[in-house]
Amino acid sequence: MKTNHDLRLTVTLRLLDGEGRRRFGPGVAALLEEVREQRSLRAAAASMGMAYSKAWRIVHTAEEALGHKLLDSTIGGRHGGGAALTEEAEALLAAYRALREEVNAFAQERFKERFRDL
């Protein structure tokens, strides 16, 4: 067998709730990191080409499942205030990124091994 070895492996990690619904994964993680950068959920959504209502729903759905806030809103200003990541969101992101890194390294290693002879 001569499988095309230009194919590369990607690993996606997601947190699902009891009903199997996606609650946290690459999308929420990227959105939170963009909020950290932009200091605003609205600006983060815009820079990702995402409707604000969708970004809000993603964050809200994750918060509900996790049982804690991910964003601290700062009130006021004519642009409706900004947002910062909560301490819990930072800890979650750090754990998620570290886990992803570690699992990905393991997976790439094993992929090379298992797909070498295909």
Added chain:
Amino acid sequence: MKTNHDLRLTVTLRLLDGEGRRRFGPGVAALLEEVREQRSLRAAAASMGMAYSKAWRIVHTAEEALGHKLLDSTIGGRHGGGAALTEEAEALLAAYRALREEVNAFAQERFKERFRDL
């Protein structure tokens, strides 16, 4: 932080081509396994609630990227013949399932460790 520990981790492995397009993953794997079961792509698609044209496209796209056939068609019969997995498809599926198993076990272990104190 008191993250809800009813959340569970899922791991998705995908093969992407040079342009980052998805070429093989859980969807194709499940479809191939259903073809093996049903001995027909059309029957497999139907039992998965998928249009035959979509199933055909998924298989064709994967074959193109992998550089080998995944299905052997058997011609004839008034239902348009059946299909069987090629030897290469069986080897690929076995490697994919084994890799997924191994990476998942590793990920669940590290998840418990890294998310315990969140």
